[in-house]
Amino acid sequence: MNASAPLPELDDGSVPASKGLLRHNPKSFLKLILIGFTLVALPLIIALINSAVSIDRLAGQSRKAVYQAAQIAHGSRVLLDEITTMERSVRQALILGDASLLEGYFQAHAKFGNTAMSLSSPSLRPDQKRVLDKLTVSESAIFQQVSAARRSPEGLQEIVRDFVPLLDSARTFSSGGYALIEREVNAMQDMAGHVRSVVVWQLLALVPFAMLLALGFSVLIARPIRQIDAAIRTLGQGEFSKAVSVAGPQDLRYLGQRLDWMRRRLLELEEQKTRFLRHVSHELKTPLTAIREGADLLAEGVAGELSVQQRQIANILYTNSIQLQKRIEDLLNYSALQTEKTALVKRRESLARVVNAVLQDQNLAIMNKGLQVDLACPELMIECDQQKVSIIVDNLVSNAVKFSPSGGCIKIWANQVGELAWLDVTDAGPGVDETDWDKVFEPFYQGRRAPERHVQGTGLGLSIAREYARAHGGNIELVKQAGAGAHFRLTLPIRDPQDIHA
Incomplete structure (x- = not known):
């Protein structure tokens, strides 16, 4: 679709939703x-x-x-x-x-x-x-x-x-x-x-x-402007599913039609980008699996004993292949989110068990940096998709490990507030820059205070985590606090919201 293509026309050659209104609205603003x-x-x-x-x-x-x-x-x-x-x-x-x-x-x-x-x-x-x-x-x-x-x-x-x-x-x-x-x-x-x-x-x-006439005409004049402003805000937030409709004079209706054409164009580009990410990620995942398994076999000495230096190289290959696989999985998860294919399989699950499982997976990275984990998580049973919640917690904990300095302390605590379960994660790092507060959950965005000598991520972790939390009926927010460190709060409903409203 060409960016300069004309507006779509109906079979009879007329522009949609315009002929019937011309008799009731001026042609010019x-x-x-x-x-x-x-x-x-x-x-x-x-x-x-x-x-x-x-x-x-x-x-x-x-x-x-x-x-x-x-x-x-x-x-x-x-x-x-x-x-x-x-x-x-x-x-x-x-x-x-x-x-x-x-x-x-x-x-x-x-x-x-x-x-x-x-x-x-x-x-x-x-x-x-x-x-x-x-x-x-x-x-x-x-x-x-x-x-x-x-x-x-x-x-x-x-x-x-x-x-x-x-x-x-x-x-x-x-x-x-x-x-x-x-x-x-x-x-x-x-x-x-x-x-x-x-x-x-x-x-x-x-x-x-x-x-009264002045007030009435002010409403008539301001209404299409508000509609155009709302449409621009919606497009700026990346929401392309809602059609743009502007009522009023012909020139403003034409502008609304052009905005709707731009929305459809952006939606096509977004679908092309998502399709590209899904295809590329899928194509990379298969050879990467072979590389990871080969490096694992070499490190275990299946193909013969290796020297210490050779084993170190094999371990480096294996570790980085795991990191690369995680990045590819993030891209696949983001692609699935964009195409709305994230079906939730909910069951009652212990939040403490999910947190402990994530900490066990992150144990090697925590030990390498000599971090302390201050954990206070009581037994809270929630109805959730255990895999998606594990991804949410893993992203929060891995960010805390990534941004905390060596020998720092990570605090994790949970409690129940009404019908919601709160999980708070804080680190001892430099915190989030004020200019990044509104962008920290945007996909592919890298913060200004990224640590040195660390593998650069995709910038999709927090975006995916928040989408999964919202799919459960909860949310993730960045909590302002005095002093150093970043404070993220995950809120999830104790019971399935669909069961409550049923």
């Missing part, structure tokens, strides 16, 4: 962000526009109301002044007996008529309209009388008395104009309060709505 910001800002923009329109409408009505009120107030004042002027002209003509003095009356009458006509156009209250109509009718009646008495000023005596109710009506109309101004001012205040209430309620309703 940037478009999703823009849509989100637009929808979040839209309620606030609508509120601002509505507030601006309401304020503009309030301002327009205020201007109109003020203009009309001012026009009525000014017109009523003009009517009152013109009636006063007309009365003065009639009195002067009556007192002086000169009809020519009535010219001032006729001029005031004309101005009165124009003003009354202009006042009839604004919106007046019905009572003000009746007062203005009554005022106009009364003034017209006086005008007819003045016109009839123009040639005989003596007849103006009765007309002067008619100006008194006319002035009262004009004053009534004038006071009504000021009342109209007050009414319009109150109406504007009420309208301003209403607009303010509407704006406040809009903000109270739209701001939480905008926040």
Whole structure:
């Protein structure tokens, strides 16, 4: 499979799980962000526009109301002044007996008529309209009388008395104009309060709505990013069995499909590596067995007596062939773990007997380095695969022997904590470097504090041991401790977890 190969397609040529979602998700992550910001800002923009329109409408009505009120107030004042002027002209003509003095009356009458006509156009209250109509009718009646008495000023005596109710009506109309101004001012205040209430309620309703929209789009935007991050973490941890699926815009879904393609590619490479290790290990094991048996026969003198130097060489060949066989068995065990072929054959077994058997196998290496073993392991019966647990304990003890200096002390103790058996192994070596804490259980990883003059291992021992422990329902962890030495803790269930849940 080529690394640059395109994504797999269905029989109809479509990319899987994409056509059905295109109608519901934007094609671009940037478009999703823009849509989100637009929808979040839209309620606030609508509120601002509505507030601006309401304020503009309030301002327009205020201007109109003020203009009309001012026009009525000014017109009523003009009517009152013109009636006063007309009365003065009639009195002067009556007192002086000169009809020519009535010219001032006729001029005031004309101005009165124009003003009354202009006042009839604004919106007046019905009572003000009746007062203005009554005022106009009364003034017209006086005008007819003045016109009839123009040639005989003596007849103006009765007309002067008619100006008194006319002035009262004009004053009534004038006071009504000021009342109209007050009414319009109150109406504007009420309208301003209403607009303010509407704006406040809009903000109270739209701001939480905008926040909910922002939260919703944050979830929509963050969800595919979290899915991609989780997929990358899963791939980084070497877990290739779970398919990568990313929901969201088309470009992020395409990125998820590429990540899934990379997962399948890595899974194929991992299977190729495991297959290679299994084949190579198997091919090496057969000739190595012949070499080990041949070296053993030479060392025992089956083919003839050997000199001391020849026997030493034969022993070196035999010892190193055993070490090499152990490394090959580690590779085979790791290969079996990767292909999930590690079936457990469980039965009740004494943990102390397993530990003692491992110490017996490691006795020669312990004696060569002059190590002391401080063992405190009570009789704990656990349900386990005895062979796999022996491999776990052997790896822990062999690491302790490997890293402990000559004449050092290895401590091994076990106890029961609840439904778990704890087995702790500590050595007197330099301990695990802080930079190796997160990598010590990774396959093929060699620590920074490897001892000198020691056969380099494969770096698979702890990785295999932890996988076997997890297969039992337990675990192996590196325990932090003060001072020198490394402290590993094996936890295994006393009873089979499947029997407990059954």
